[in-house]
Amino acid sequence: MAGAFEHGQGSKQGRNAHSGDAATDASDAEGAGPRDQAGIVGLRKVARDLYHQRILPKLDPALRKAVLIFFMFLFVPIGVSAARYYWFGDGRGNWQTADRSSAGLLRPASSHPDALIRIYAARTVRWRSIFAVHTWIVVKEKDAASYSRYDYTAWGEPIRSNGFAPDGRWFGALPETVVAVDGPQAELLIPRIRSVIETYKFRTYGDYSAWPGPNSNTFVQAALNAVPELRAVLPPTAIGKDYPYSGQWIGLTASRTGLYVSLSGYLGLTLGWVEGLEINILGAVLGFDIRRPALKLPGVGRLGVAAGL
Numbered sequence: 001m002a003g004a005f006e007h008g009q010g011s012k013q014g015r016n017a018h019s020g021d022a023a024t025d026a027s028d029a030e031g032a033g034p035r036d037q038a039g040i041v042g043l044r045k046v047a048r049d050l051y052h053q054r055i056l057p058k059l060d061p062a063l064r065k066a067v068l069i070f071f072m073f074l075f076v077p078i079g080v081s082a083a084r085y086y087w088f089g090d091g092r093g094n095w096q097t098a099d100r101s102s103a104g105l106l107r108p109a110s111s112h113p114d115a116l117i118r119i120y121a122a123r124t125v126r127w128r129s130i131f132a133v134h135t136w137i138v139v140k141e142k143d144a145a146s147y148s149r150y151d152y153t154a155w156g157e158p159i160r161s162n163g164f165a166p167d168g169r170w171f172g173a174l175p176e177t178v179v180a181v182d183g184p185q186a187e188l189l190i191p192r193i194r195s196v197i198e199t200y201k202f203r204t205y206g207d208y209s210a211w212p213g214p215n216s217n218t219f220v221q222a223a224l225n226a227v228p229e230l231r232a233v234l235p236p237t238a239i240g241k242d243y244p245y246s247g248q249w250i251g252l253t254a255s256r257t258g259l260y261v262s263l264s265g266y267l268g269l270t271l272g273w274v275e276g277l278e279i280n281i282l283g284a285v286l287g288f289d290i291r292r293p294a295l296k297l298p299g300v301g302r303l304g305v306a307a308g309l
Helices: 008-029 034-051 061-088 126-130 184-199 216-225
Strands: 116-123 133-140 148-152 159-161 176-182 250-252 258-263 267-272 276-281 284-289 294-297 301-304
Touching: 061 126, 061 284, 116 184, 133 184, 133 216, 148 216, 176 184, 184 216, 276 294
Parallel strands: none
Antiparallel strands: 116 133, 116 176, 133 148, 148 159, 250 258, 258 267, 267 276, 276 284, 284 294, 294 301
């Protein structure tokens, strides 16, 4: 990082600064998985290079300003989310004893005879809640006596069936409804969702990867890709949704109203009428929605009109 000094004392200071940066990177990455380590070090290097003016001086002033604004929108929301977590906590206490009871979002299945599809999202556990949500699928066929919930998790068999209450709190975090479909349309779409669940290719122990995927959000996004009629969009905090389950680095969006480009979930761009514009940098998604006006911010989520159910 010592590009500003070339000789003598300046060079020595530059080497010391570089060593300090490397030590900080190693400290921050300690305890994370290999992919997490790469992301932490990569983000810090981008910030340092900008700070030490290794990149920005080469840009036109107008473009330099645009780049600074872009990175401000990328990093400041994450900082706000982190500050909220470290100053106020998540109020859930010990995750092992956290509340996983029903949040009261669903009536008893016996009193809801119609077919039903729900996608729920809730903040993940501990420090990961700064960045991400966990999503899951709930379906019920017409006149069925119970709901079926499907999660994709890091422990045991990745695909868990009815391991938790259908609308249960995720280790104390209240879920929000991302998709809600009832009646004849749900009847038509449930078989296609179940087909994805039954044939999901990352179903072996060890397939799960928190970042950049495949994780719970990759699983749910794969199901949504099979039912474009839903025109559903997962929150920008659903890290892993941009992991290319199909293995294709370019293709149609889930709603079939636009295109996506994804480099294994690390970098990507999505542009569609339903999805809006989303830029994925190491899992952090920044963008906006014109159809239902809103900003999409990493760590914070969606600010503006709800995506729609």
